[in-house]
Amino acid sequence: MTNSWTDIKNTDLVVIMGGNAAEAQPCGFKWVTEAKANRGAKLIVVDPRFTRSASVADMYAPIRQGTDIAFLLGVIKYCIDNDKVQWQYTKAFTNASYIIKEGFGYQDGLFTGYDEAKRDYNRSTWEYEIGPDGFVVADDTLQHPRCVWNLLKKHIAIYTPETVERICGTPKEKFLKVAQMISECSSPTKTMTSMYALGWTQHSKGSQNIRCMAMLQLILGNIGVRGGGMNALRGHSNIQGLTDIGLMSNLIPGYLTLPTEREPTFDVYMSTRGFKPLRPGQMSYWQNYKKFFVSFLKAMYGPAATAENGFAYDYLPKLDVPAYDVLRAFELMHAGKMNGYFCQGFNPLLSFPNRKKLTAALSKLKWLVTMDPLETETSRFWENHGEFNDVDPSKIQTEVFQLPTTCFAEDEGSLTNSGRWLQWHWAGGTPPGESKLDSWIMAQLYLRLKALYQKEGGKVPEPIVNLDWRYKDPGEPSAQELAKELNGSVLEDVLDPNDPTKVVLAKGKQVVSFAVLRDDGKTACGCWIYSGCYNEAGNNMARRDNSDPDDTGAFSKWAFSWPVSRRILYNRASADINGKPWDPTRKLLEWNGTAWTGYDVPDIAPGAKPDVVGPFIMNPEGTARLFTRGMMRDGPFPAHYEPFEAPIANVIAPKIRGNPVARVFKGDMEQFGDAKEFPYAATSYRLTEHFHFWTKHVQINASLQPEFFVEISEQLAKEKNIRSGGWVRVWSKRGSVKAKAVVTKRITPLICDGKTVHIVGIPLHWGFTGAAKKGFGPNSLTPYVGDANIETPEYKAFLVDIEPIVGPVA
Amino acid sequence: MNMELSRRTFLKGASAGLAGTTIGALGFGEAETAYAAAIRPFKLAGTTETRNTCTYCSVACGIIMYSKGNLAKGEKADIIHIEGDVDHPTNRGTLCPKGAALLDYVHAETRLKYPMVRKPGSDKFERVSWDYALDRIARLMKDDRDRNIVEKNNDGVTVNRWTTTGFLAASATTNETAWATYKVVRSAGMVVFDNQARV
Amino acid sequence: MTAYDVESGDNVHPGNPVTVDRYTPGARVNHWITAISLVLLALSGLALFTPALFFLTGLFGGGQWTRTIHPWIGVVLFFSFAGMFLRFWKANLWKSEDGTWMARLRDVLTGHEEKLPEVGKYNAGQKVVFWAMSILIIILITSGFVIWDQYFAQYSTIDQKRVAILIHALAAVAIICVWIVHVYAAIWVRGTIGAMTRGQVTGGWAWRHHRKWLRELVGGKSH
């Protein structure tokens, strides 16, 4: 989220697309109802199903899953065609006026530089034209044919309301009504907020779905303002935190990146991370990269990280592929290239696509360790549960450890919500049996591994034995100790260069924020963006002052939000080029002639002149990108691509299947089904009564939504002679499930490219453990392919067939 | 913990909203002592309150756990009720159907209590001690790492990459646990490393 | 010829005084089971019928027990009465003299039986009681099942239950009234109760109240 849940009350228009907040985040959705009740805000829901969010919407428009980009580019075109653009904002704060290199082009659904064999682009032409002064060439009049604005207009020209209807199946008049409502928010005094979640990410072009809406929000001037923004609802309580802290194959805490093997030394690694400004006078905040990186290495390896050894740069593993994401992990497992696997509070057997493949993969492991407070299907993947898990234990040689952990009620620490709030919580219950804290388990494993290396020696012991593990009780580091490490501290006194008698930073003190971090090894910081969470002022994550001056919804004294307790990202963009708020009634920051003042912590130097320094300081341009240069693998602009399994061919580029650069492993391409064999467009989702695979263990929730079902329209039910409440079989090229049928008016067939497309909805909460009835999950059916940029599996759009059956004899 | 502060600020912030609603209506004046036979005795009287955050989605609703026994005082604490925290800016005391049933998560029949191991080819879990489990796992890790870690790639670049053992991180553990996990996993050279954000 | 309303077991014993067998032990047991059931039903029913009489639940071990037992006693009553019905229905068929008897109800109540036609084993009054009981018991058992929620809740709508419970109440009132008449008559007409206790009446009683029946008994002996 660029903004926060409580800020949503400041909006004039909520667009829920690619999400279902009422169902998945009801208490956050409250702020939508508050905006409606108190500001007269309107709610638009665009979704293949008439969801619980739609039930309280002012406008609902159906859309075929996997066609959001066509819809959104259509809206952008509508806004531009009808001059519904926040011009001052677009001109000042985006790269609309920048000139793109000669030779860039787009045609037949492909950008320049496509290599079909590699399924990848040579992205060299997706770049700005750099002038002799080393800065990007711009044309503020937006006349230049190769300026971003004109390229954009050219790129979206095909997305007329007719084309949108043809691709998305959204009736033209509904699309136009939505586009009109959205376009009204181009007024500087009207804001729109975008609420999205996995309905956008779980596609082979998920990143572009989101980026497309971000572009729309930029030309409407809705980024950085109260009641605006791009708000990722996020699924799990600390998914944000785990990502911030970089628990991913290619990440280092704070969105730094793990070196690749093309970066053999510290200096080579840093050389590509200079980030010098691309426009005059810009901050280009990543210029501080080295400070954050060195402080991280000091936090990891302490005294062992020295300037001489490049701060133990060699200890870090170097990647040979972009990332070992979960899909690659299970691909390797399936190929017998992995021996051990840990699942910490994670249930992959139900979470990743193509369950058959997952079971086969897990069966090839030598050993598997699961850590969970609850039973999981993964920890019992080897156990036979009839049709629900049809395996033969005697044929599975995996050694499985099931380690019992505490749950939220029994541990202490902080969680980061989707609004980037780090909130501390306290333990209040005695753990059952011998269950233990996850941190205890990790510490115990580490100490034992370390002891083995110290005793026996072995390959590359240094990173392990030199890991900085100086805790009061090494066997059980306390939450406070770990939190302080994340915040960072001073390792050696830092003296004032002008007056060596003055100590600027005193050894042993917590750093106040990342602003004082250093690249000389005198500071350590586990996660620079969290710096400030636990400084000398104490544990700021535990702050509980819920006062909110002038009811802005900022709650700036509540807990801690990264970075440096900033509540709204890019908040400088809430004011115009002279620093005056776009909407005085929704003031966030204001330039008082010498400094920025207001309700939030400015995300720009307090003295940075408004007409000089752009708001988007993380970009070397200082502006936001309508054209992303080479940053994304599948194009500098979003373009419509069908899902890999689509009921119709790509209307714009019939030859292209799916996202042309999405990674597909050998053997998986053959496992994609086509519309002839599997005529119905399926999608998967959550229900409000359940949370993933956890609440099927919870008696109350199990009773509120007891049994696995699929949802279909009355028309399809009639065609297939399926009775509501009756049993059906649903199958794809990869698997088959049995479910109850819920026949509903909330799903209606769509007409796409002249063809009737029926939608099959498949919720995901059932398995073979817990209190609820045993059932299946959609991952028995879904294809093994992910987003081209971040490899999130394509759960939201795939093909199935369906038939009525006689119920299983229970 | 932090109860007083929050209570104060809560009253400061919220009393205006409350004045003349339920409390006002029921007019706390001469409170009557005996419960009416009709009315269930108030079950939270004398319980210990602990503030926590809902473990489910990223709205991160504030919750209060009510327990018999006080963990902070080293007593055995049995949680008997969980309710939304009205002091919390986001949820304002409300909870969704999952959050409102958190109590049944804490006390779920399928909560795990003891370390278990399933031997190759076996059709059942067997209870083991923590020491057995942890020593065994550490051993398996070391053997696999020593056998398979890639120290240098073909170009002789030091890569210290361990790809034959992987780690999937949780989505509901604390940032502090996440950091401890990161340190352990990365220092071992593991790159097959991911979390729930992927899906 | 055998008489229409002489029942098996009826018999005359010449002597001083003459005695007449009116009810067999079977019939008497049957009667008293029915009688007790009816009384218990009335008491438990009334307890739930009006708060004023709720204290009667005390006799049955409280409200829960009263609610539980009442329908079961009803079942007992139903079968027990069914037994009596089979014994007595024939003798209770309506005859011409019953009309005349009814027409002279005044003389009946003032005890001028000499002014009445001779009647058989049952006079019109007794027959009315018999048939009223029969009909009311059918109504009560039927409506009773409709409101016996513990087992039959799902077989009727709430509206049907409402109607049923009203009918049940009305029928209950009626049957209690009929019962009062029955009991009073037995007390008022001395020598009657013996018929249901010892099973016998004196010849004089038979001569006075059921002369036709007596004649037939005596006549019957001649063959």
Added chain:
Amino acid sequence: MAFNFELPNPNTKDPKTNLGEADLVRRSASSVPAPARQLTPVAKLIDVSKCIGCKACQSACLEWNDMREPVGINRGVYDNPEDLTPNMFTLMRFTEWVNPETKNLEWLIRKDGCMHCADPGCLKACPAPGAIVQYSNGIVDFVHENCIGCGYCVKGCPFNIPRISQADHKAYKCTLCSDRVAVGQGPACAKACPTHAIVFGTKDEMKKHAEGRIKDLKSRGYQNAGLYDPPGVGGTHVMYVLHHADKPEIYANLAKDPRISPIVELWKGMTKYAGLAAMGAFAVIGLVHHVVTGANRVSPEDEENAKKLTGGRA
């Protein structure tokens, strides 16, 4: 302040109850002295137009009341359990309704449960003294110690709410969380409701709040938006804001003009008195008759005649 009707966190230290026997205004099958004080009437307002059908109310209700519902099955609908039960005091009822005027689908979701009528049919029908009570703040509550499980309340209720437990044969329904209200809190469902579709306060405040909501709904084109506070039962202490108040029946058959069934009125009214009178009359008549005419005795002549009749043949 974001929201006006936020409910306080429970006070665990010294919860003082402020609701008791002395506040009873009605007691089933018995009478109570007029209370010394009149509590401000409270009400729960359910704004159907804000409800997202998330079932948080059901969840909170089960949890707070220490009730659990067995795991059922899917019957092709979202309603679970399929109906109110002795454990499940409140239930989301889902209706997919196509608005004939706009042709748009409207997913009508109504939280069903006890309406806490000012004139409670259950209490009127109940034969067990003190099994059902009504407080001066409007709460109608069941006292299980006194309940005999006869099910008369089910027949008396115009909304089909009470359910009889097959386990302990007692009637159950929403208590409006009398135990929470007694100590100055709102019902568990209202505290939990994520969108504040359920709010709780004094009845006057709730009516005022409803007016605002209705204005907002009318501004969004719901011309027939209105408050559901049916006069037929003297008004209720659980009220609805409906976007189509002109046809409550589309909300899973919400009674259009609910009142205690005339049959129940007849049964608990006339029948009772007339019946007792009739029975009394019969008894009295008998007595009088006996006094006037005396016993009907068999005379010696009768015995003689009987002897003659039999002896004649001897």
